[in-house]
Amino acid sequence: VHGDYNNKHFTKMTIRITSILCLITLGLLAALCASNPLNEDLRLPESNELLNNYRADEVHEEKDRTVIKASYLGSDVYWGKPTSPISRRLNITIQFYCNRHLQIHIVSEDDPQWEMPQQEPFPIDRKYEGTNENIKYEVEVIRQPLAFIVKRKQTGEIIFDSRVNTFVISRYYIEIGTILASDRVFGIGQRAAKFQLKNGIYTVWNKDSAASIDYAQLPGGHQTYGSHPVYLTQEKSKNFHIVYLRSTAAGDYVIQDGKLTYRLVGGPLNFFIWLGNESPEDTVKMYHDYLGGHYLQPFWAFGFHISRYGWPNLAKIKEVAKGFKENDLPVDTMWSDIDYMIDYIDFTLDTKRYPAEEFRNFLKDENLRFVPIIDAGVAIGDNRGFNEGFKRDVFIKNIWGQNLVGKVWPGYTNWVDFSHPNASQYWEDMLREFRDQLPYGGLWLDMNELASFCGGECNPWSAQPTTGDEDLPYFPGGTFLSDKTLSINAKHYDGVPELFWHNINGLVENMVTRRNLDNLGLKDVFILSRASYPGLGKYSAIWYGDNGASFEFMHLSISQAFSFNIFGLPFTGGDICGFLWDTTNELCARWMQIGAFFPFSRNHNDKNAIDQEPYVLDDDVRITSHVSLKYRYSILKWYYTKFVELNQTGTVFRPLMWQYPQDDAVYQEHVMNNQILISDTLMLTPVVTQGQNTVWPYLPQDKWYVLRDGRKKQGLKDTPLYHETYAPLREVLPVFMRGGTILFNQTTEGVTRVTHLDNRFNLVIALSDIQENGRYFAKGTIMTIKDFNDFQKIQTCHSHNGCLLNIVVDAELVGDSFNVNIRFESDLNPIVEENIIKNIYVYGVPVKSSKEFLAKEQSITYMEENGVKKHVPAHWSAHEDTQEGVLLIETEGFVVDNHKEVSFNFVQL
Numbered sequence: 001v002h003g004d005y006n007n008k009h010f011t012k013m014t015i016r017i018t019s020i021l022c023l024i025t026l027g028l029l030a031a032l033c034a035s036n037p038l039n040e041d042l043r044l045p046e047s048n049e050l051l052n053n054y055r056a057d058e059v060h061e062e063k064d065r066t067v068i069k070a071s072y073l074g075s076d077v078y079w080g081k082p083t084s085p086i087s088r089r090l091n092i093t094i095q096f097y098c099n100r101h102l103q104i105h106i107v108s109e110d111d112p113q114w115e116m117p118q119q120e121p122f123p124i125d126r127k128y129e130g131t132n133e134n135i136k137y138e139v140e141v142i143r144q145p146l147a148f149i150v151k152r153k154q155t156g157e158i159i160f161d162s163r164v165n166t167f168v169i170s171r172y173y174i175e176i177g178t179i180l181a182s183d184r185v186f187g188i189g190q191r192a193a194k195f196q197l198k199n200g201i202y203t204v205w206n207k208d209s210a211a212s213i214d215y216a217q218l219p220g221g222h223q224t225y226g227s228h229p230v231y232l233t234q235e236k237s238k239n240f241h242i243v244y245l246r247s248t249a250a251g252d253y254v255i256q257d258g259k260l261t262y263r264l265v266g267g268p269l270n271f272f273i274w275l276g277n278e279s280p281e282d283t284v285k286m287y288h289d290y291l292g293g294h295y296l297q298p299f300w301a302f303g304f305h306i307s308r309y310g311w312p313n314l315a316k317i318k319e320v321a322k323g324f325k326e327n328d329l330p331v332d333t334m335w336s337d338i339d340y341m342i343d344y345i346d347f348t349l350d351t352k353r354y355p356a357e358e359f360r361n362f363l364k365d366e367n368l369r370f371v372p373i374i375d376a377g378v379a380i381g382d383n384r385g386f387n388e389g390f391k392r393d394v395f396i397k398n399i400w401g402q403n404l405v406g407k408v409w410p411g412y413t414n415w416v417d418f419s420h421p422n423a424s425q426y427w428e429d430m431l432r433e434f435r436d437q438l439p440y441g442g443l444w445l446d447m448n449e450l451a452s453f454c455g456g457e458c459n460p461w462s463a464q465p466t467t468g469d470e471d472l473p474y475f476p477g478g479t480f481l482s483d484k485t486l487s488i489n490a491k492h493y494d495g496v497p498e499l500f501w502h503n504i505n506g507l508v509e510n511m512v513t514r515r516n517l518d519n520l521g522l523k524d525v526f527i528l529s530r531a532s533y534p535g536l537g538k539y540s541a542i543w544y545g546d547n548g549a550s551f552e553f554m555h556l557s558i559s560q561a562f563s564f565n566i567f568g569l570p571f572t573g574g575d576i577c578g579f580l581w582d583t584t585n586e587l588c589a590r591w592m593q594i595g596a597f598f599p600f601s602r603n604h605n606d607k608n609a610i611d612q613e614p615y616v617l618d619d620d621v622r623i624t625s626h627v628s629l630k631y632r633y634s635i636l637k638w639y640y641t642k643f644v645e646l647n648q649t650g651t652v653f654r655p656l657m658w659q660y661p662q663d664d665a666v667y668q669e670h671v672m673n674n675q676i677l678i679s680d681t682l683m684l685t686p687v688v689t690q691g692q693n694t695v696w697p698y699l700p701q702d703k704w705y706v707l708r709d710g711r712k713k714q715g716l717k718d719t720p721l722y723h724e725t726y727a728p729l730r731e732v733l734p735v736f737m738r739g740g741t742i743l744f745n746q747t748t749e750g751v752t753r754v755t756h757l758d759n760r761f762n763l764v765i766a767l768s769d770i771q772e773n774g775r776y777f778a779k780g781t782i783m784t785i786k787d788f789n790d791f792q793k794i795q796t797c798h799s800h801n802g803c804l805l806n807i808v809v810d811a812e813l814v815g816d817s818f819n820v821n822i823r824f825e826s827d828l829n830p831i832v833e834e835n836i837i838k839n840i841y842v843y844g845v846p847v848k849s850s851k852e853f854l855a856k857e858q859s860i861t862y863m864e865e866n867g868v869k870k871h872v873p874a875h876w877s878a879h880e881d882t883q884e885g886v887l888l889i890e891t892e893g894f895v896v897d898n899h900k901e902v903s904f905n906f907v908q909l
Contacts (some may be wrong), residue, residue, distance in 0.1 A: 052145035052167040054090065059141055066139065068092035069109075070146050079170035080473025087111050087169040094148065097126050099135045100276070100286065104148055104160070106269040111171055114500045115268045116248060121511035121535050122504070123246060123272075123291050136275045152275060155237045157181055160273060164259050169269075173474045174249070176269060177261040181235040184667060185260075187242075187566050188253050190226035190532065192544065194673050195559035195655060197231070197255055203477035204229050205250040206503050206531050208451035208484045210546035211580050213556065220252050221477025225449055225545045226532030227503040228567045229253070230287065231260070232280060238662055239276060240283040244290075244534065246270040248503045252476045265472060265481070267500060280658050285649040288568045293648030294537030295514075296798055297571050298524040299788040300369055301442065301541070302599070302640055303332025303754045304629055307371075310607025311339055313353040314362070320613055321366055327615040327622060330629045330752045333369040333441065335604065340372055344409040345379040347434045356437055367753050369441030371526070376448040376509065377406065377413030385430055389414065392422040396498070397491045398457055399466065404490045406452035415450055415486070418508040419501070420493040428516035435520065442526035443513060445540070448506040449485060449531045456482040457490075468499060506531025514539035524791035528600075537568040541600055549578025549609065554591045555688040559673050561598060565651035570643070572653075573598035577612045579605050585617050586690065586729075589624040593733040594686045596628035597678065599643075599653055623730040630748045631732045637757060638744050641783045642679045644798055652679050659738075660700040665720065671698045681741040681780070682707065685734045687727045695734060696722045703739025703769045703844070708732075710843040710886035711879050716769040739844060740768035742780025742807050744837075759786045760836045760893070765809050765820075767844035776844065778809040782824070782896060786833035793831070802830045805898060813846050818887075818906040826898050835896045842887040845906065847878045861889055864903040874906065 053074035060067045070090040078085045087108035095103040103125065107115075116122040137159060140149040146167065150160040158179050165177035185197045188204065191214035200216020203223040214222035229245040249267035253260060262269075272290065276283025288294065306324070311317055317334050324331045342348040349356060363370055378385045378395070389395055390403070395414035398404040403414045416423055434440070452458075456467035467482035468489030475481065481488045481499070490498035510529050517525045527540040536542065544560050547553040557574040564572040576595035577588040583605070592614060595601050605612050614625035632639075642652045651658065654677040656666040665671060675697055676684040683704070685697035701720045704713045713723060713736060725734045737743065743764040746757055767776040781804050785794055797803030804826065811820045820842060861874035872892070878885035887906055894902060 051165065052147070054146035054167060056141060056143040056146050059143070064096050066094040066141065068094070068141060068146075079168055079173045081172070081471070083471040084170045084172040084473045085111060087171075090169060094139055094141075095125075096135070099133070100137075101126075101272070101274050102137060102139070102150065103273070104150075104269070104271040106169070108169055108268070113171070113267050114496050115270065116246065116504070120292075121507050121538065123244075123535055126290070137273075150273060152235065152237070152239065152241075155235070155239070157235045157237055157239075159235075159241050159275060160243065160271065165261050170266075170473075172266045172472050174264040174266065174269065175261065177259050178243075180255070180258050180260050181233050181241070183258070184234040185231050185255065186233070187228065187231035187563060189228035189563050189567060190224045190544075191222060192224065192547065192553065192556045192560060194556070194669065195562050196667070196669070196672060199256050200254075202253045202255070203251070204253060204503075205476055205481065206449040206485075206506065206533075207477075208447070208449050211548040211553075213552065216255075219478030221479050223477065225530045226506070226536075226542070226567075228532070228534060228563075230534065230567065232284065232566055234280075234661065238278050240278070240280050240661070241273065241275045242283050242287050244272045244287060246272060248500050248533070250476045250481055250499075250503070263474060263476065265474060265476060265499065278661055280661055281650055281654075284566055284651060287566075288537075288649035291535045291568045292538045294568050294570060294646075295539055295541075296643060296648070296795065297526055297541055298791045299636075299640055299794070300332055300524075300754050301526040301571070302601075302636055304330050304596075304632065305333040305335060305371070305600075305602035305604075306331050306613060307335030307337070307602055307604035308607070308613075309337035309339070309605070311336060314355060314359055318362060321362075321368060323613060323615045325366075325752065327626065328752065329614055329626055330633050330748070331368075332754055333371055334363075335371045335373075335444065335602070337373050338375065338409055341410075343379070344375075345381075345383050345385065346374055346377075347385045347430045348383065349434075349437050359438060363439070367755060370438065371442035371444050371528070372438070372440055373444040373446050375408060375446050376415055376450050376505070377408040377410070377452070378416060379410035380405065380412045380414060381410075384433070386414070388426055388429065389416060392426050394420045394423045394426050396486065398487060399468075399489045399491065401491070404457055404486060406450075406486060407454045407458050408447060408452060412458070413452075415505075416509070417492050418505070418512050419496065424512050424515065427512055428519060431513070431516050432520055435522070440525065442528065443517075445506070445509060445513065445527060445529045445531075448509050448529065450502070450505050452485055455480075455484055456487045468497070504533050507533040507536050510536055510539040523795065532567070532569065534568065537570070541571040542569045543572065543600060543602070544574040546579045547574050549581040549583040549587060549605070551587060551590075551688065551690045553578060554587065554594065555673065557594070557598070558676060558686075558688075561653045562655050565653055570646070570650075570652050571599045573600035573602060575602065575604040577603055577605060578609075580609065581606075582610045583612045583617075585621050588612055588614075588617055589621045589729050590687050592621065592625040593628050593729075594684070594688075596625075596632040597676070597684055597733075599639075601632065620729045627730065627732055630751070633751050633754070633757065634745045634748045635743065636754065637746065637761070637783065637788055639678070640788060641781055641804070644783060644794070644804065645679075645781055647798070653677075654679075656683070656698075656700060660702075663700050663720070665698055666700060668698075681738055681743055683736040683738065685725060685727070685736070687733070693726065693728055695725050695727045697725060697734070697736070698722050699736065703766070705737045705739065705766050705843045707735040707737045707764075710766075710841065710877070712844060712882040712884050737764070737766045737843070739766050740778050741766050742778050742809065744780070744782055755789055757788070759834060760838050762839040762841065763807070763822075763837055764841045765822075765843065767809070767811060767842065769844075770846075774812060776809075776811040780807045781805065782807055782835070784830050784832045784835065784896065784898075786835060797831050802828050804830060805832075805896065811842075816908045818845055818908070820904040820906070822902045822904075824896055824898060824900045830898060832897055836893045837896060838891060838893050840889040840891065840904075842889070843884075845885050845887045847883055847885050847908065860907045861887070862905040862907075863889070863891060864905075865894055872904075876906075
C-alpha cells in the first residue's frame with residue numbers, strides 16, 4: 001500500500017483525511033484516559049494482597065555470583081490491566097565483577113522482554129575481574145518476601161535495599177524501590193533542574209519538551225530530550241556510590257522519605273552498582289569506563305559558535321560573520337538550522353539562497369567551519385533521502401508492517417530505523433553526497449528523540465489509528481508515551497517495539513553517524529545531538545535543547561552541565577542568551593559571561609525572537625562578550641588540555657563538592673548551583689540573578705587567589721568564608737585560582753579563530769601556602785603538540801597519553817632570596833614539539849614585612865637553564881595587606897621539553 005505514494009505530492013484532500021484521523025486518534029486516547037484515569041490506582045480494586053508476593057525458591061552461591069530462582073505466590077493474574085500479566089517466575093543473578101562493582105539482573109522466565117544486546121553502542125557487561133579479596137560490599141538475599149540488600153562492608157551503610165514499597169514484575173508495569181544512603185542524590189536525567197534532586201517525581205523518557213523546567217512536581221512529565229537512569233549519592237561516611245539501571249524503559253523515579261522507587265513500563269531490571277571512595281570524581285570515572293569513555297572533540301569545536309533559526313540566506317550568514325570581525329569578536333563556527341534546506345528536506349541545499357560554490361569559498365576565505373542541522377525525519381516525496389531509504393527499506397514500520405508516517409518540519413515523514421542492516425550504508429551514502437555539496441565541519445542531529453507533530457501516527461493509509469498506549473496500565477509523567485513522538489507499538493528491525501527502542505534512537509543514530517564519518521575520513525567532524533542515552537559520549541557531544549531567555553534558564557544551565565558530566569558527556573552547554581523568547585541586554589551580557597566558560601559555547605535563538613548576536617545589542621553586551629570571549633581563547637589550549645588529561649573518563653566542569661566533598665557548606669543550594677570549578681584549578685562565581693552586580697562566593701578551606709591580579713583572597717589556614725565580590729558587566733566574571741595549581745594562557749590580540757593561536761605561552765603559577773617543610777609547591781600539565789588543530793596527531797598521542805608533560809614547581813624562601821624551580825617531566829616518551837614559555841607569573845611570593853621594602857618594590861631575578869645563569873627582567877607587585885606579592889618574570893622564551901628544569905632566584909633588595 002505504500003508503493004504508490006513514492007513520488008506523489010499529497011493533495012489537500014489527503015491532508016484533510018489525515019487530520020481527521022489524527023483527531024480520531026486523539027479522541028480515542030482521550031476516551032481511554034477518561035475511562036482509566038492515568039496512574040490513579042495501579043492495583044486491582046479487589047486485591048488485598050501484600051505489596052511483595054515473591055519468594056526465593058532457590059539460592060545458589062558461587063565464586064563470582066549468586067543465582068536465584070523466585071516465584072510469585074499471589075493470586076493476582078495481571079497488574080492494572082489484562083494486557084499486563086504478572087510474571088510468576090523470575091531468574092535473578094547477582095554478579096560480582098570486582099571488589100567495587102556488582103550487578104543485580106532480574107528477568108521474567110515466563111514473559112521475557114527485549115533488552116539491550118551486549119554490543120556497541122550499548123554498555124557492555126564486563127567479565128569477572130580478580131578475586132573476592134578486599135571486596136568492598138556484602139550482599140544479603142531475603143527469601144520471603146524477596147529482597148536484596150547491598151551494604152558497604154567497612155561501614156555497614158546501605159547501598160541498595162529493596163525491602164521498601166511494592167515489588168512486582170509485570171509485562172507493562174514494574175515497581176521496585178531502594179533505601180537511599182542520604183538526601184544527597186544527583187543525576188536521573190535529562191531535565192532542567194537544580195543539581196541535587198529533592199523529594200518528587202522524575203520522569204525518564206526522551207521527549208521533545210521545549211523550555212521545560214522540572215520542579216519534580218506530580219505527575220512528573222517535565223523531562224526533556226535524553227534518558228539517563230543513573231544516580232550518584234553520598235553516604236553518611238562521605239563515601240560515594242553510583243547506581244545505573246541498564247534499561248530503556250520509560251519510567252517515573254520517585255524520591256520520597258529517604259527512598260527511591262522505580263516505576264517502569266516493562267523491560268527487565270538490570271542494576272549496576274559501583275562503590276566509590278570519598279571522591280565523586282573517582283566514583284564517576286568507574287561508570288564512564290563501563291560506558292566506554294567519551295570522545296575527545298576536535299580543538300576547533302572548543303571555539304565560539306554562532307547560530308540562528310531563521311537566517312534566510314548566505315548573505316545573512318556573511319553579514320553575521322562580518323559583524324563578528326568588525327567588532328573583534330572571536331568565532332569559529334557558523335551554524336544553520338533548517339533554513340538552508342529545500343523545503344526543510346534533509347540532505348538538500350537550497351542553492352538559490354545558499355550558492356554552493358560561493359558558500360565554500362566564503363568558509364575557506366574566512367577560515368570558518370559550518371555545521372548544518374539534520375533532522376531525524378526523512379520527508380516523504382521525490383527527494384534523494386526518501387527515494388533511497390524507501391528503496392533500501394530502512395524506515396521504521398507501524399504494526400501493519402507499513403512505513404510509519406509522522407509529521408515534522410517538511411510535512412509527512414518517515415524515520416530511519418538505524419537497527420536495520422541497510423541503514424548504515426544508506427546514511428553514509430547520504431552524508432557523502434551531502435558533503436560533496438558542502439564541506440561541513442560538524443553535524444547537528446536534531447529531533448532524534450524521535451519527535452513528531454502527530455503524536456503516534458498520522459498515516460492516512462492505516463486501517464485504524466493506534467498507538468500502543470491502550471495496552472499500558474501506567475503512564476510515566478502522566479501522559480501517553482506516544483505524545484509528541486511515534487506510536488510505541490511501531491516496529492524496528494527484528495520486531496523490537498518502539499516502546500523499548502525509543503530512548504536509544506538517538507544513541508544508535510549517533511553511533512552510525514560517527515562510524516560513517518570515520519569511514520569517510522572525517523574524524524575531526526564534530527557531532528552534536530539533542531537526544532541521548534548512556535554511552536552517547538563515545539561518539540558525540542550534547543546540548544540541552546530548546547531553553548528560554550530567562551535568568552532561571554541561565555542559572556539552570558550550570559546544574560545541567562554538572563549532570564551531563566556525571567552522564568559521561570563533559571563537552572556540553574546550552575543556548576547562550578536563550579533560544580525561545582526575546583532576550584534582554586542584561587540577561588545576554590550575563591549569559592555571555594558564563595557561556596564563555598562552558599565547554600560547548602554557542603549562542604543560538606529562534607526566528608521569532610529578536611536578534612541576539614553579541615554586537616547587535618547594547619554596549620554592555622558587546623563589550624562583555626568581547627572581553628569574555630577573548631579570555632576564553634586565551635586559556636583555550638589549557639582548557640583543551642584538561643579534556644586530554646581525562647583520557648576519556650571523568651569530568652572538567654564541576655560543582656565545588658567535587659574538590660571538597662567533606663565540606664558540608666558546598667552542598668548548600670546557593671553554593672552548589674552557583675559556583676563552578678574548571679578542573680581543580682579555576683573557580684567561577686557568576687551573577688545569576690537579575691539586577692545584581694555583586695556575588696558572595698564561598699571559598700572552601702584552601703589557598704585562593706583572585707585570578708585577575710594574583711592577590712590572595714584566602715589562605716589554607718583561614719576560616720572558610722563568603723567573600724563579597726564586585727561582578728560588573730563589561731568584564732570577565734569573577735574567577736579565583738586555587739593555590740597549588742598551574743595555568744597556561746596566551747595573548748589574544750588579533751585572535752578571532754582557534755587557528756590564530758600560536759605556540760607561545762605564559763605560565764601562571766599559583767603557589768600553595770607554605771608547607772611544614774618550609775616549601776611551596778604547584779603542579780599542572782601542558783600539551784606538547786604544537787598545532788592543536790592536528791586532530792589526527794592529538795588522537796594518536798591521546799590514546800597513549802603521550803602528549804602531556806607534568807609541570808612541577810617547588811619553591812622556598814632562603815634569606816632574601818626566593819627560589820623557584822620548574823620541572824617538565826613525564827614517565828612516558830611523549831611526542832614533544834616546539835612550545836615556548838615566554839612570561840611566568842608567580843602568585844603567592846612571600847615578601848619582607850618591612851614597609852620600606854613594600855614601598856620600594858626593588859628586586860633582581862636570575863634564571864638558570866641548562867646550567868647557565870643569567871639576569872632576566874622581572875616585575876614585582878607586593879600586597880601589604882597579605883604580605884604576599886606577584887612576580888612577573890620575562891624570559892627570552894624557552895622551549896618546553898621532557899625532563900627540562902628551569903630555576904629562578906628572586907632576590908629582595
